[in-house]
Amino acid sequence: MDSLKIKVDLRGGVGHVDFAGSIDEEARYDRTNLRECSKVVFNLEGIELINSTGIQKWIAFIDALVGSVFIERCSVRIVNQLNMFPGFFGKKVVTMKSLFVPYFCESCDESKHVLVSCDQKSVEFMKSGKCPGLPNCNQCSGSLEFDGIEKKYFAFAKYENVAFDGKELLRVS
Amino acid sequence: MINLSSIPKDQEQDLGSSYLLLEVHDSGGLARELEILRKDPLSHFKILALCETARDDIFSILSDFPEVHGILSPTNTLVERRIKRILGWERNADEAGEKTLWEIGIRQKRQGNDLKPMIQESLSKAVLYEGYAEDMITVLAELLSNAFFNAPFDQDTRTFPFKRSPRDVNVTLGDQKQVKVWLTEGPQFYSLTVHDPFGSLERRVLLENLERAAKRQHDQLRKEGPGSGVGLYTIFELATEISVTIHTGVSTLFECSFYKASRKRNYMEMGKNLVIERHEGG
Numbered sequence: 001m002d003s004l005k006i007k008v009d010l011r012g013g014v015g016h017v018d019f020a021g022s023i024d025e026e027a028r029y030d031r032t033n034l035r036e037c038s039k040v041v042f043n044l045e046g047i048e049l050i051n052s053t054g055i056q057k058w059i060a061f062i063d064a065l066v067g068s069v070f071i072e073r074c075s076v077r078i079v080n081q082l083n084m085f086p087g088f089f090g091k092k093v094v095t096m097k098s099l100f101v102p103y104f105c106e107s108c109d110e111s112k113h114v115l116v117s118c119d120q121k122s123v124e125f126m127k128s129g130k131c132p133g134l135p136n137c138n139q140c141s142g143s144l145e146f147d148g149i150e151k152k153y154f155a156f157a158k159y160e161n162v163a164f165d166g167k168e169l170l171r172v173s
Numbered sequence: 174m175i176n177l178s179s180i181p182k183d184q185e186q187d188l189g190s191s192y193l194l195l196e197v198h199d200s201g202g203l204a205r206e207l208e209i210l211r212k213d214p215l216s217h218f219k220i221l222a223l224c225e226t227a228r229d230d231i232f233s234i235l236s237d238f239p240e241v242h243g244i245l246s247p248t249n250t251l252v253e254r255r256i257k258r259i260l261g262w263e264r265n266a267d268e269a270g271e272k273t274l275w276e277i278g279i280r281q282k283r284q285g286n287d288l289k290p291m292i293q294e295s296l297s298k299a300v301l302y303e304g305y306a307e308d309m310i311t312v313l314a315e316l317l318s319n320a321f322f323n324a325p326f327d328q329d330t331r332t333f334p335f336k337r338s339p340r341d342v343n344v345t346l347g348d349q350k351q352v353k354v355w356l357t358e359g360p361q362f363y364s365l366t367v368h369d370p371f372g373s374l375e376r377r378v379l380l381e382n383l384e385r386a387a388k389r390q391h392d393q394l395r396k397e398g399p400g401s402g403v404g405l406y407t408i409f410e411l412a413t414e415i416s417v418t419i420h421t422g423v424s425t426l427f428e429c430s431f432y433k434a435s436r437k438r439n440y441m442e443m444g445k446n447l448v449i450e451r452h453e454g455g
Binding site for chain 2: 024025026048049050051052053055056059060076077084085086087102104109111113146147148149152
């Protein structure tokens, strides 16, 4: 049984891939058919779990891709993995387009993961180990606080194998 | 007093979350040398202290330095007390304020999948940061992978029958042996404990794997072979307190505690503690 659901949308040589589920030993990548793509765009928001055996298979999958890899809606879990394992994307230099940042709303007493575009200004903050802004809560409109240790969470921004591009990569229709 | 086993400075892009490994042999001069390290260019490392002996005077000094994220030692009295209670199956709920939420024995690796919803259900009413249950489930997966693939040892053939098996194989333990898993809740922690009936792990191998993974260099992840060699490091990163007790040839007990926190920041500020003990024979 596949623990990872992979939805592929191939158009004009660009592969848009939505992942949902677990990157673990049961995950199967052999039906993704992305070898001919010059660009692949991964939506990683739906990844719920990752374990060490899964990382090994994931890296083999990434390394086998020919085209350049773009990451959008990168979940907090993936960012944490990237911080723990600098080689999480194998030998590829990946381009991150947007990622989720963990915040906390004191008045709602709740975690909030907010999507941040990797534009130039945000990337400058992240590379200096700082949070790219403090948005307001979507429920109470109060100020959100970063929930974590900024220097640790944004450590990946200095990696040589991670590039940034906040411009939207439109789906070809 | 301290031998530095540091990460080369050319790895600077990784400094934000790298470890500096310190071998601590004595308490004499320890505080002064840690103060010097604070001012050193290396001070942006998290410190992982490897203590030759378990002594309260050393722990006391190390605990004064928030830069010390982990203490690896032969024993730690507080943790030891908890381990002994578990090993002796003497869980005194009144004494520790702990209660067992569930306890289960499994013989097949894939039965571990049934435990994921049990964890989610057990934590569903608690106010915890987003991703807390998933972190615990990840730790469970690492512990079960270890218990079903690395630990089983065949006394007759003196071999590890499943060590080289692909990790998606549904290993079944023989001889009516089983892996026990239980989840307990205390006032400040949830604890996930996994017990295997083999006692085959080597303390040295565990520490070598942890050290290699914590350095986060090019050899961090094994690309060949069935395991990636970063299971213990993953556990170390996700749990607050880990104690491993190996009774050679008898059993291995992994107890992983997770500090209850509604904010990830509060959780991370609790720091880390890892204790690995090995006892010869049963």
